[in-house]
Amino acid sequence: MENEFAKVMSERTDEELIKIVTVERERYNTTAIEAADAEVEKRNIDTSEFVKIREKATAEKEQKQKVDSNVVGSGIRFVNLLIDFIVWLVLAFIISFVIGLFVQPTDQGMISLIGYILIFGTFIAYYAIMEIKFQKTIGKFVTKTKVVKMNREKPTDGDIMTRTFCRLIPFDRLSFLFVNNGIHDFLSKTKVVKDNVE
Template sequence: MENEFAKVMSERTDEELIKIVTVERTSYNPTAIEAADAEVEKRNIDTSEFEKIREKATAEKEQKDKVDSNVVGSGIRFVNFLIDFIVWLVLAFIISFIIGLIVQPTDQGILTLFGYVLIFGTFIGYYAFMEIRFQKTVGKFVTKTKVVKMNGEKPENGDIITRTFCRLIPFDRLSFLFVKNGIHDFLSKTKVVKDTAE
């Protein structure tokens, strides 16, 4: 077993080793820590680097813990979903009504296709616009929550686009019954947290 830990630790980067022997020390088996300490000594890692990386890792861990402690539960996520679902339906109805006044297709196939495009377009548009612009949807404004990256920073536009399209995965809505972060959170590497700025 000891040789196995020594092999694993020998494959870690200097930064990973320093994190293991300092900030993450309590998360590892004592034998693994011994192997990591031995590897650090064997590599003769510079102690000034050691301190810098330890401080950085500590700050990252504190930030992650802060974000994790603010993650909202399934109940609030369900309220967000209900509010946003209603807002999206109203939005889709208004847009379809306005377009229906301007354009009146006579072919049933075109009408059906138009309906699907409208439904998906308003869905994607609503979530993407609101979360890119505000980090929130109407539901999140009501519940005082917002979308963040795993480290608590504001998500990039690409993260929100990924998050929005992942909402279309079947059973995504049911994933919240089992875990705090659903499928679209997991795949876009985002979380919904309490908005402490408000």
């Protein structure tokens, strides 16, 4: 077993080893720590790097714990869903009404096509524009929540687009009732947290 730990630790980077023997020490059993200590000594890693890496890892760990403790629950997610659903329906109705003033298709197939485009277009546009611009939708403004990446940073436009299109997955809208992060959160590597988290 000891040889196994030695082999595993020999494959770690210097930074990973430093994290293991400092900040993450309590996560490993004593044999693994001894193997990591031996590998640090064998590589003759400069211990002055320990302080810098330990401080960085500790800050990251504290920030992650702070954000994780502020992940919102299913109740708030459900309120967000209801508010955003109502806003989306109103938006789709207004846009379809305005388009109906100017376009009078006579073909039933054309009416259906325009209807589908309006439904999906307003859905995608609503979530994408709101979350790219503000990190929130109207529902999240009301509940004082926002979208962040798993690493606590502001999501990129690509993250939001992935998140938005993943909402079209069947049963995605109900997945957050069973876990804090729903399917669209998981696949886009985002989470919804209370607004006061930096």
